[in-house]
Amino acid sequence: MAEVAFGKVAITFTVNGVERTVETYPMARLLDVLREELRLTGTKEGCGEGECGACSAFVDGKLVNTCLVPVIQARGATIETIEGLATGDELHAVQQAFIDAGGAQCGICTPGMVLATVALLREHPDPNEAQIREGLAGNLCRCTGYIKIFDSVATAARAIRAREDASGHGGGAA
């Protein structure tokens, strides 16, 4: 009820390259603002306490659990959600890899898992097994046993490196 007492405020941030302003309670969860105010429902809620990673999104380039972020903290931030990852109809290499390697089953953890993979590959373009396990340990999946997700990460890493080799430049373009 405290949220009601304090009233709503206007908060502006950039989501998937577009500047957005929302009128909301300052302590509203970024997760709810994305899902309910902006109708970006690819960001999911699995636990509401930062354990499962289904609500992962990038805030200023850092992957966070949006269920733990009061929206006031995102004022002026640059936010990237799963909806902003593909380029038009062309899937991001990580998304394609999750299809090809069977990394998605029920799909509810998939947006968060895909973004966690993007974050992992930005840091480790050629990750070893320990880095993959560590990089995904904050995202829970109950369907796959993670094995095909590990395969998806490796597939994506190869695809991104191959593309960069072909285009003649390296660096963290993932």
Next chain:
Amino acid sequence: MGKYVGQSMPRKEGTDKVTGRSLYVDDIVLDGMIHGTTVRSAVPHGRITGIRFDPAIPWDEFVIVTAADVPGENVVTMLIADQPFLAHDVIRHPDEPVVLLAHPDKHLLAAAREHVHIDVDPLPTVFDIESSLQCNTLLFGADNVFKRFDMTKGDVDAAFARDDVVIVEGSYETGAQEQMYIEPMGMIAVAAPGQGVTVWGSLQCPYYVHKALKPLFGLPAEQVRVVQTVTGGGFGGKEEYPSILAGHAALLSWKAGGVPVKIIYDRAEDLACTTKRHPSRTRHRTAVTRDGELVAMDIDFVLDGGAYATLSAVVLSRGTIHACGPYRCPNARVVGRAVATNLPPHGAFRGFGAPQSIFALERHLDHVARAVGLPPEELRRRNLLNRGDTTATSQTIEEAIDLGAMLDDALNIAGWAEKKAAFAVHNADPANTTKKGMGLATFFHGSGFTGSGEVYLASVVGVEAGPGGHVTVLAASTEIGQGTNTIFSQIAADALRIPYELVEVAQPDTARVPDSGPTVASRTCMVVGRLVQDASEALVSTLRDATFLKAGDYTAEQFAGAVDAYLERFGTLRIYSKYKQPPGVVWDDKTYRGAAYAAFGWAAYVAEVEVDTLTYSAKVTDFVAVQDIGTLINPQLAAGQVEGGVAQAIGWAIYEGVDWREGHMANNQMTNYIIPTAADVPPIRVYFHSVPFSYGPSGAKGVGELPMDGPAPAILNAIEDAIGVSIRRAPALPEDIMEAVLAAAGPTTSEVNHG
């Protein structure tokens, strides 16, 4: 095999899932929709004396529903009519629903929920199997037993009286397990007098929900519609509880005059109130000859059903039938009982009773092997079923079976002999505080409903052809991650001999799809998939009979032309197929004998573990899973099922413990109910021996549940191998391992061996 069956075709709805475009129930917003919530009992057992609404809340803004508002029968009937949608007189478990509230603002709703007080006069409570069996407090009938099965084969008492057998006894337990689908339960309903009831939600069995809603509102079938939205995992957890949740959302909407109502559980509520895997206690008494021939098994198998009967009897049935495993044993007696307690009702969870009874058997067989001085693999090898042998229900195995070769494969792949030798040396060195061990399990799992179940279900599937030769599969089988959409499309495309891309699977909607039975029991591929194949073949025959399609091969264009011609002439092309029991599959419910299942999946699993003797934590370091599930429709999806099942079973074995406090799950958060993470799973190495099943689609059997059965006993066998201490209860959490080790260091209580 055809063009698509046998290939790892990409998941049909894969693009929607990786882009976040898939709409799960909480992603759907209807015009004017308000939110619903549930007020639940705080006590485990008692008589309701009053419901008080705190005047601090403006209740006139809320929709309020109690049992008094139910227009029809306030009971959901899985097998017997005992569980109310809303408790009205007696509370039988903690977190039982009593009052429903709805309001446009879900924040106000959450706050208001705290201001409804349910007054209860407490009644005596029962929280575990032994207390229930003692009957000091009666919760159900004359003996607290929801259901009892007696299964017998041969002459058990005569076998135990033989003078050439060793008798080995043991008692084993398993704890509750939470399905922990990552998408919590949710439902949207639009319901009003005169307009009927429609619900959309996260569920496995549309027609179960349909069946539950009709009497709740006193409506005929055609005025109730159930639609499955994209579902974020089920594992059995969304088999029966969605009927209750759908009823709740619909009752609120009905009271509100047709305003759409959405109820989404948060994780804490989902964990506290929805069904879990039944806790179990199994006592084994086994007669075995000195050269390891199993002569008789006497098994007392008990499940904790919780506060209501739900479908415990069926879970018990499967557990009872699987209790003797895939072994040749001429004499067997299994008594299975499901008993009442004041815990929330336990329910369906992948494996459905079989993991519990197989856990006990496969742990016990290691002790039997030791009693006769045989290695565990050798005892099993000497008793595995072969073609022509009979199971404990006296079912003769007619299909080919390759379990001995699978066991050998699993041992070789895992490096069993070499590692056992190396670990013995490693463990003998006191400087090594981490002890290593290997364990195995051989097991089976029946595909499809038990006994006459599939005959009673009489499932139906439709296949409809539209303009341009686009074909839609009409089935109530739900996609819950396991790949229903994909395998049905593969099976249909091959049977129709058209491109995979031309086939789609309709969203399960009782207004559109026939009742193809529930999405449970490893039946979707084998039973319903076969109906997809049959209906597709019948559709081709229809086009040929109508002479729009010539004999022999045809192209996609010719198929499309034939469909278009048919539609122009007759309007609709929709073919249904109905389940037919394979010949020779005969079951007697009275004697509990006969063909329990048309087909079995078979498996041999090997686990390698490390146990840290300082922290007492166990870790699975390698896992080999060899199985026969018949022909693989989609190898990638099949392997994904096995990997996911093994990981879930690893959780049950060493991580996932429900902390019951007066019947309430105290650790109802992901923070303290621990499921395996990416950092916890071992390499899971999956191998298939594919022995085609004559009556499955292209020879396929079921896969979903099998991988849940074997890992827990294999892992606890491996833990015993590592530390030399027998742990007879799953999960083996660090505190359990510590207790067992400390107890073993003191006065010992090992199994009783009679010579």
